[in-house]
Amino acid sequence: xxxxxxxxxxxxxxxxxxxxxxxxxxxxxxxxxxxxxxxxxxxxxxxxxxxxxxxxxxxxxxxxxxxxxxxxxxx
Numbered sequence: 001x002x003x004x005x006x007x008x009x010x011x012x013x014x015x016x017x018x019x020x021x022x023x024x025x026x027x028x029x030x031x032x033x034x035x036x037x038x039x040x041x042x043x044x045x046x047x048x049x050x051x052x053x054x055x056x057x058x059x060x061x062x063x064x065x066x067x068x069x070x071x072x073x074x075x
């Protein structure tokens with residue numbers, strides 16, 4: 001059995017798909033969390049009354065997480 005045959009057999013297992021998509025969920029949470037935390041720290045440093053940098057970085061994190069997820073799913 002060649003490496004290509006083994007790769008195709010591993011991709012067909014439902015457990016591998018479950019683990020792949022679970023990993024994508026955790027990756028999305030991590031990206032959004034990191035970006036939101038960075039925005040929070042910037043707002044804290046600038047002593048902003050309205051936390052617009054936190055909101056902006058949170059939305060940016062969501063956009064990046066969705067882009068990376070769609071890119072990985074389409075492979």
